[in-house]
Amino acid sequence: MFRETVDVKVNHIAVVGNPNSGKTALFNALTGLRQKVGNYPGVTVEKKEGRIMLGNGAQAVLLDLPGTYSLTPNSPDEEIAVDVLLGHLDHTPPPAGVIVVVDASNLERNLYLLSQIIDCGLPVVVALNMIDVAQRNGVTIDVRKLSELIGVPVVPTVSTKGIGVPELKAVLAGTLMPSTKPRQWILPEPLQSECSELKHLLLKNHTLTEPQAFHESLRLLCSTAGLSLHSDRYAPEVVEHLRQDHERLARLGVDCLSTVVEARYEWIQRIQEVVLVRRLQSGPTLTDRIDRVLTHRVWGFVIFFGLMTLMFQTIFTWAEVPMHWIGLAFNGVGDFITASMSPGDLRELIVHGAVAGVGAVVTFLPQILFLFFAIGVLEDTGYMARAAFMMDRIMSKVGLHGKSFIPMLSSFACAIPGIMSTRTIENRKDRLVTILVAPLVGCSARLPVYALMIAAFIPQQNVLGFFSLAGLTLVLMYLLGIVAALATAWLFKRTLLKSETPTFIMELPPYKLPSLRSVVLHMWSRSMHFLKQAGTIILGVSIILWFLATYPKQDNASRSEQLRHSFAGQAGHLIEPVIKPLGFDWKIGLGLVGSLLQREIFVSTMGTIYGIENASESSGNRTLVERLQQDIDPVSGRSTYTLLTAICLMVFYVLAMQCLSTFAVVKRETNGWKWPLFQLGYMTALAYSVTFVVYRIGLFFL
């Protein structure tokens, strides 16, 4: 969104802070719409930067780092934040300054990260954010005194209202400096002397500044990862000394980590006593009162599932309208091109390959926008943490984290936003497991396939008087998806991606009103990212699929004939021996090949086979239902498709991947071909074997 200017030297300034400190809102307030969202090379951590104009005509590039509680990283996100701050990344210059966003309403814990950053000798300005919330909670902070004690400028801000932003810019226009104060917190002996010895060795052997060397030596002394990790990065002298240090400290029974953390918190407490005045609060806080209802044993679940139902209902009904428009628009574009170009392969390629392919991606956009908006609001208000809090018990049974619940739930609408929302999961293996099983949850694109099969082959009768068999079948299919997802997750967590059930040490932030600006910006950048990334792969694949369904050319053949004799038709015949054990014939095979791009294409492909032009509309669908029922196998003389075929086909669609958009997103989110290929493989194998079993058992009964 902005041009790179080479002639002016532009400073990079990092914005860092605890999660829920209003960091991103402050970043938005500072940069406005001049933002660029990308990824850090090699990882799937979002890189957000924005250009900012300072008062004196100077410019700076602001880098929004992932939220972190400390400089000891616990997740890939936090690791990036730390690496950028310490200048460990080759492609990102070390920051010329750091804005540390400190939540004034939660000063104590927020100061912990600040103290670590100051120790690194980085030039710092503190944005004392959410000062209004602190005041409402009866907390007054002496800003001048705080700034004096920690030796860096402190600017009170309310990022959601833009308060303090001009003042912050004014500070940034000057030169940021490291803290003017010597380190305030006291490291007790014998750690103090061990640390300073190690620091001198580091300074002697490596090019580090004094504060960097101090930070490194503390980190090395506290590290529990063992020496093997460090031995190649440090001089032998340092490694040897460190080994002795660890031995000595272990002999004395000194726990380095807890000593250091305690010392820091003691210092924080001393600061708080000086700068903070707390008016006594009477009665429970607003958050407490809300939580009494929202995490209530009964009401908590009722409201949670109510909210989710409402969310999906809204997504389905509201998104359907723009989705229909987008479909019409792409049809219009197709018709326009058909009308304005002379007939030929090029026209066909553009209309049925490129336009149809891009259309397939863009049609998802309304659903994705809605879902990201809803998730953004839930996240911003603080409700998402409560959802994880309530669902963790269930998720931990299969070895996952409460945070995996929302991505899986989102996959009921569409696996794509579901997979994209796994970024909040800290543990890499857990995130991967969630990505791998999410497409098993029954998404909306499966519905047309189920609907066709149920209409054609499930008898119209009621069970127990009032449940229709059709509705029951549908529920069973969704249940099968859920069971499959949970079972597969359980299996992966014990085998392929073996790891402990992740810890659930999660902050429950106070409730607040969502910031519309942040939610919309977030929704927009995510969605555009999806369009760009998934769009290219899908465009390529839909052109290939078009080619397969069009060539070799038949002269004067109907579309149905053409498709039957195309490469795709041949592929249908080719895979017939493979799918025969599932009770499928070559026509279904062709439908399966055709719907690799998107599940619902199965319906229109079957329509084309039977020469029905508008199979996805209701009149065409009725005709297709009849044609499917009346199809007679020329060899046996019996119906080609039966109730059992329908059940098997539905089971197959529950479990098979059959969605290239998902494939593209998984490739993007896991940064490589390995996991999407694995996913395609395992899901196809699972679908095949389960369908096989169902068919074999079914033959006995039906």
Added chain:
Amino acid sequence: MNEVGLDTLVPGEKGVIGRLDTQTPEIRQRLLEMGLTKGTCIEVIRLAPLRDPIEVLLRGYRLSLRRKEAEAVIITKIED
């Protein structure tokens, strides 16, 4: 002394943290850095609807953790 695990407290009860009894370095580090250090006052606010995890209040903010993790937080109960 009446040292107990944090998981034994019912909502409304408070304690002072004595030590962390865990063999997993990551859990230990995370708990420490989130402020669960020796001498910190901690109160159990509520249990999740399925009784696990639990919600606690310390250093002016709310944290949730599983019973299994809370077991490792050894506290001395404060009666009031």
